Amino acid sequence: MPFDISPAFAAARFEPLLELASLSPHHLVASLVVLGSIVFVNDLVRTSLMVTFTRSRANHVAVMVLTLFPAMLLGGVLLLGASRYPERAPLNLVFAALMYGVWYLGGTLTKLARPDTEAADVGFIMVGSLITIPCGLLALVF
Amino acid sequence: MRPLPLKIFRWLCLLTALANAGGNAALYLVYEPVFAWLSVPQPADPFAFAATTGFSFTIGVLAFAIYLRPQESISALVGCALAKGLYAFVTLYMFVFADLHWFWLIFGVWDAVYTVIFLLFLAQLVKPDLTALNTTGIRMGSAKPRTNKALLLGFSLTKNVDKGLARVSQGLEAGGYEVTTEMAVPIESELFAWPLTVARFVRISVRAVLRRPAKIHRLSAKADDGYDLIVVASQTWLAGMSAVVEGIFEDPDNRGLFEGTDVASLTICRGLWRRTQAMTVDWVERSGGHMVAVRHALHVGREPFRFFSLMLYLVFGKVTRPRLFHRFWPKKYGLSDADLDELEVFGHALAVRDRLPPIEQSITGGNEHAL
Structure with missing residues (x-):
């Protein structure tokens, strides 16, 4: 074969991304920057999508997903982090909590764009915690 | 900010x-x-x-x-x-x-x-037009002749929209309007009935996410009833217009109601009002209506207790206040008295809105000049 397409090759390509997604102690700052950036811009994207393509089912599903995406992402990160670095599960919970602050900031920042925005929806952010916290608790018993 | x-x-x-x-x-x-x-x-x-x-x-x-x-x-x-x-x-x-x-x-x-x-x-x-609608007062109405007859359309599962529209109606009547209120009746009346069950709540929610429409019985209001103003009120179901209110616009027979008519949008919900408002405005404009105002009114209370209060209300059909959060929990469901008063003021402002000057035929025949 002129090039390697083995599972080992594929796994090697994704390994750095998995490291970032699992709050690895070797690349913690980078992990937090990437995670925080995604959580931060989530509501900026959602704000635009909320008032566009009003008849599109796909867009509506996208808006619903983005409403809780940070919570699902953080839950996944906690579980992945616990599977790779179980001793760091309690500390990762603290980082996830900090990300909730970033999520709130991202929503609030939409007020810089236009006055007619809901800003951060604390109700749904709290619903998100009902997704993240169970994942975090599961991560603790991994 | x-x-x-x-x-x-x-x-x-x-x-x-x-x-x-x-x-x-x-x-x-x-x-x-x-x-x-x-x-x-x-x-x-x-x-x-x-x-x-x-x-x-x-x-x-x-x-x-x-x-x-x-x-x-x-x-x-x-x-x-x-x-x-x-x-x-x-x-x-x-x-x-x-x-x-x-x-x-x-x-x-x-x-x-x-x-x-x-x-x-x-x-x-x-959608800068939504910002303009939300930050200005009532826009000038169309040149359509005034009949001082208004139609209020909506659907009310928990009577919240009912109360809101009733106050808008009072404001309009104080401004000299004759008001007709018509609530859309869904064909699937057993599904959209109050109080909800957990199963129906889940089913309505899934349909709301996937934007499955709800057909309604034909409205009794007709295009030749001569309304010069329509107020459309919608609640928010999973970030969007309720399927029943959307059913008003999906019926092509109702298009004539909106054609050339001044329309105001009212969104009454817990907190997510933007997409519902954007959808309503889009439907009105596609139906030929002339948007003159938008308003949104949110349930009383502070987040996150307002959200959870709503969920408990929808599930149990009554205001449920957990003892642990008694101090923070909303004392009632729905709109505050202040918001209801504001809706009455809104109704009156709609009644006395300015109007675009009509186009009149010139006496030299054939050419049209605006006054």
Whole structure:
């Protein structure tokens, strides 16, 4: 074969991304920057999508997903982090909590764009915690 | 927090246009001595370096196009936000895993900041008419002759919209209007009945996410009833218009009601009102209506207790206040008295709205002149 397409090759390509997604102690700052950036811009994207393509089912599903995406992402990160670095599960919970602050900031920042925005929806952010916290608790018993 | 004016965003676009286009052109010309001076390793692949600077130069050109005509550059704005976000991520990735020199992080940080700036600008530019409707008072009505007859349309599962529309009606009547209120009746009346069961709540929620429409019985209101104003009230079901209210617009027989008529949109909900309002306005405009006002009224209470209070109300059919959060829990369901008073004021303001001057035939025959 002129090039390697083995599972080992594929796994090697994704390994750095998995490291970032699992709050690895070797690349913690980078992990937090990437995670925080995604959580931060989530509501900026959602704000635009909320008032566009009003008849599109796909867009509506996208808006619903983005409403809780940070919570699902953080839950996944906690579980992945616990599977790779179980001793760091309690500390990762603290980082996830900090990300909730970033999520709130991202929503609030939409007020810089236009006055007619809901800003951060604390109700749904709290619903998100009902997704993240169970994942975090599961991560603790991994 | 006050919104940044359009000109600030435009100037920021110009700044990055100069930095990207001018900066990369200059960098490509002098990178060898500059990198040597800063102890930055020379590019291992000159072609890849040229391609990267060329790509970045192009983003600068796009940013300049956005600066020139922002409202016509939505697609370019999306592309630039995506490009800058990806570049910022790749820069960080290479710094962490491929020993990229710290010098390149400067560009990565710049692009990360501009990803946010472009996304904010995009949020400002999409549907500016909604911002205008939300920040101005009642718009001038159409030139259609006034009959002082108003039609209030909606659907009320928990009687919340009922109360809101009743107050709007009082305001309109105080302003001299004759008001007819008609609530849409869904054909699937067992599904959309109050109180809900958990199963029906889940079913309605899933349908709301997937935007499955709900057919309604034919409205008794007709186009030739002579309404000069229609107020459409909708609640929010999973971020969008309720299916029953949307059913009013999905029935083509109702289009005549809205054609050329002044329409006001009222969204009554817990907290997510923007998409419902945008959907209502879109439907009204597609039906030929003339939007004169939008309003939204939110349930009483503070988050997150307001959200959970709503969920418990929908499940149990009554106000349920857990003893643990007694101090913070909303004392009632629905709109506050102050909001209901405000809706009455809104109704009165609609009744006395200005009107565009009618077009009148000139006496010389054939030519039309506005007064």
